[in-house]
Amino acid sequence: MASIDLPKPDFARNMTLIGHSDIGGRGDGLQLMVHRGHAYVAHPWSQGFSIVDVRDPKNPATVNYVPAPANSWNIHLQTHDDLLLVINALDLFADVETFTDEKAYYTQSVGETVASKKRERAWTAGMSVFDISVPDRPRKIGQLDVEGVGFHRLWYVGGRYAYASALLDGFTDYIFVTIDMADPTRPELVGQWWLPGMNRAAGETPDWGDGKRYALHHALVHGDTAYACWRDGGLTLLDIKDHSAPKLIRHHNWCPPYGGGTHSPLPLPGRDLLVVADEAVLDNEEDGRKHTWIFDIRVPENPISISTFPIPAEIDYAKKGGHFGPHNLHENRPGSFVSETLIFATWQNAGIRAFDISDPYHPVETGALVPAAPTTMTDRRPGRPKVIQSADVFVDANGLIYATDYNAGLEIIEYGG
Template sequence: MTDISIPTPDFARNMRLIGHSPIGGRGDGLQLMVHRGYAYVAHPWSSGFSIIDVRDPKRPGPVTYVQAPANTWNIHLQTHDDLLLVIDALDLFADVQSFAGEKTYYTQSVGETLGESGGRARERSWDAGMTVYDISIPDRPRRIGTLRIDGIGFHRIWYVGGRWAYASALFTGFSDYIFVTIDLANPARPEIAGRWWLPGMHTAGGETSTALPGQRFGMHHAVVSGNTAYAAWRDGGLTLLDVSNHAEPKLVAHRNWSPPYGGGTHSPLPLPERDLLVVADEAVLDHEADGRKHVWVFDIRQPTNPISISTFPIPDDADYTRKGGHFGPHNLHENRPGSFISETLIFATWQNAGVRAFDISDAYHPRETGALVPPAPTVMTDRRKDRPPVIQSADVFVDRAGLIFATDYNAGLSIIEYGG
């Protein structure tokens, strides 16, 4: 029998929790897609991904779970039409010898930590790359193709149909994740078409990193609009890349505000009709130990010279810095085709401050228009040492009807109604 109980939020303003799923006992979720009435949730600790029937959002239905290969995580995924793309990479948080503490993962290059950056790969015991599924029957994914690479694997993908996908990939010989284009002309046999990286990342090629001590230059992901890929590079900042030639991406502009700010550049959202770009910096340490993180608004009328013109207001309805866990931005709803699309209403996860809505009709003065903080998890799936039992809202997806779906590292899937 499906558990349809709805927990009481810790805080709500102009938002209402209408549905909840414990995801079949695997409450940990990272990237989230809602497609044809089903929620596809990638798991950071439960080693795979789940599909939840949310055709009745107030009573989420059965859960289909797909196990990841050994030592592999499937933390990000994409859906479009009959295709589901799932990343494959070494399960880094299971590698407790290399990543004994959370800080290690966020403050030094992954390739260097794992000894992959010098060009000599460790013995392979995981799948690296991407798996393609047919989801013409939404809750019965059928594996139809794979893309395999050397190194650690993919981190996150962007795919909204057509021939081309885009991903962050960590190859042997590189210090961290770089930008790649993927040819999906044949979904059964995807191929890497092009690569681009920040200077200094190809360590096996003799390049030397320009990152300061405690910084991590590695691409989280890119969102592509037209022929431009807007890419976030953690402590390496933001790049605009011309991908009109998919085999040879070219730099249009590079901006980095770390230092003086604390880095963690994570989630880009182009608003092409307004010549604006929203960019979220991820909070990655507890109690704002990595500094206050912001969501920035850029004017990109001149693509070679993006200018920051404002930041989103910081949630202040509680003392979230003291609450425990991470306080600050993580992901943005990305205006995907088939979902809710707006260039004035932006939805963001703010980790221990839950899910937030912002009106940027006046791009110089963004204002918060709604918030919901789900209750603390009752079960901790996050196996990292000494993690506090607090909400850590991870990803947000808003469907065409305006319903908000949000994952958490431990507390399952929340379904939220926005008051408008």
């Protein structure tokens, strides 16, 4: 019945597409959370976020859309209990003149690019807090405003503190900040940490040269440690016992010789391992072959890379068009599917992948699904190829996989085990 209308995947092994949604005509998805039978999908080009009822995963139904504030985007979000946290930032891709060429976004300090435009501040920067006790009817209850471009990505799994990447006035790009959520109606910024050279307002000078972007993508937190990925700035482990004053445990960067883009961390605390994905950010591997690394972090002050995930190779994905390489990892959030041996990842034009890392020295791919190309393009940047670019992945407690694409909507996938 419903399956007759499903777009036929380009490739599938040990994964089956069981549901699909065009998200009410807003097919561009970035981060998503599945919470109480509803998928909350952040949009990069449609602005705002949508809510899709996925209680019947074979027949997902879009039930709400919440627009972003003027000139702003809401590309990342988090859910926990009755709270939904949504980032607010300047809609960078709306500025066609500045960021039409992807290289301008991925190889320059965004703070300095935006500051050079001397634009009037006409956007919302920071974070909004919604009550989602009624899952399809978010009710805004709080807001944190900052001076600057705004937030990029959040981490919040309950408790007193949330964590974000924030581009604040005076900094070259996004830094690590801690947020006190004791009163969700009045969240407060309490701590900051940045790589040396990023605080222009304090007289610091970048030393990483042209063509690189040192910027926090996001951090995941376990215990008193934040595992933070800084694009071309590599990886930091931060001690956050004092949330007002994070301290560096270790900074480790492998760019060069590798091509940077360090994007997604996944600590596996029961095994003293850390998975780190380097994002492919340019078409046709122009930024080099990107990897997902496994680090041994038994000694946090000395993380050691012990292996990389196998590279999808059913076809020559580097020649397919668009980005080929890692993007996001399923993050083992409380209440979702949690495993320290089975890792789910998006690989952009190579779709969604599952990896068994029971032997961390020899990761093995155990499933894959490459969704069909989008039928319409929501991405407004000129000349973007009409290929799948799987963006984010979330696996629910029952093992169902949910994945977004920049244009092709929401996929719901069964893993064969």
